[in-house]
Amino acid sequence: MDRFDQLRILTAIVEGGSLSEAARKLNITPSAVSKQLSQLEDRLGVRLFNRTTRKLSLTDEGGVFYERARAILADLAEAEESLASQSGQPRGRLVVDAPVAFGRYCVAPVLGEFLRANPEVHLDLRLNDRLIDPIEEGVDLVIRIGQMKDSALIGRRLSKSRRLVVASPDYLKKKGRPKTPEDLKAHACLLHSLRRPQSEWQFMKEGGGVESLSLAGAFESVDIEVIRVLAIDGLGLAQLPVWLVARDLESGALEEVLSGHLSPDPDIFTLYPSARHLSPKVRSFVDFLVERFGGERAWWATKL
Structure with missing residues (x-):
């Protein structure tokens, strides 16, 4: 494994909380994780984690190195996405946040279609009903139901939630x-x-x-x-x-x-940070949502 692989293992251990969880996330064996961590510590000449039978915690040096490692991996991912942007090929990690019920009933059943068409996209779908700050929480695109309000985010209306x-x-x-x-x-x-x-x-x-x-x-x-x-x-x-x-x-x-008495229906819309360049992965998912849920047609009846 190269140095970037060792940085990925380090961040996976910190974010997963254990060697076994890091191994599961990276699809390698726990012994391989332990070996790479030991080699990284030997190369750096410092202990990155305090280990007990019940707990794994970063040392002070490990905490500093983890923050730098995470930044380096983020820069690498951005560089790779920049190249993908030039070729127009959607790729990389795409984090989408959607309301719980809408995500389960409407978004999840059609995700296979998107993923089969975009095999180089790794989709992370998060379901919750609270308002979030996409930039702060590292979310690429938010789906919400309600009223679009003025903000620093780009919004695109899909349809009404009748x-x-x-x-x-x-x-x-x-x-x-x-x-x-x-x-x-x-x-x-x-x-x-x-x-x-x-x-x-x-x-x-x-x-x-x-x-x-x-x-x-x-x-x-x-x-x-x-x-x-x-x-x-x-x-x-x-x-x-x-x-x-x-x-x-x-x-x-x-x-x-009361079918003759209509309610003022909220909008279904997407939001994504305007401060970021709209990468092919985000653009392709927005286009997919518009195709699946856009307009005033009865798209909710297509699965009946």
């Missing part, structure tokens, strides 16, 4: 079907507490504008997939995105109510 009010046939049989948004106040409503305010559902007025209804929820959760499960189980009405419940509507597990 929201429907749904309930199970069993619930509607027992409690009746609401005919107007105002009727919702007499029903058990399942609230998504990640929305603010979570107790408000909004509907478009006939003459323009938005009507906001404050509802006394029967249940609330930060996890939108939990809301879906409870709606199917007949515990109440829920206002959910069509891409989440499309299969349930087709199977009959859920039914749409």
Whole structure:
């Protein structure tokens, strides 16, 4: 192994927390990791880690060297991507951050198509619902649902996340079907507490504008997939995105109510740091997202 390989092993040990985790990440044996670490320490003439049977920690010298090693590897990756940019070939590590439910239901099922078309791209898909700073967290591209706000990031709108009010046939049989948004106040409503305010559902007025209804929820959760499960189980009405419940509507597990009363639907969009050069890997993934989810067509129904 060359010196760059030893630097990769060092960073993998630090970031993985153990020799065995570094070996797993690099797809080599733990003994090979241990041997290369020993050779690196012998060449440098310093001990990089304090080792006990239970713990592995960097020495002061090891901490300084790790930071330099990480910077060197980052520069190397940037240099390689720069060459790739000139040839236009997408390659390298691509870190994408997406909302949990949208990532599971919509992004993950189509990733194979992207990866087969771009075999030199190593995709790292991270799912979470919190707002992040892409530059600070080393993320190349963010997918979000909501309102695009002014920022130092480049944004590209994909489509609308259409929201429907749904309930199970069993619930509607027992409690009746609401005919107007105002009727919702007499029903058990399942609230998504990640929305603010979570107790408000909004509907478009006939003459323009938005009507906001404050509802006394029967249940609330930060996890939108939990809301879906409870709606199917007949515990109440829920206002959910069509891409989440499309299969349930087709199977009959859920039914749409208030179909004539539209909600102001949030945007699905991508964000990426404007301070970075748009590399082929990012550009190709943005184009892929536009192709799969762009426009006003019913893309959520393609997997039904």
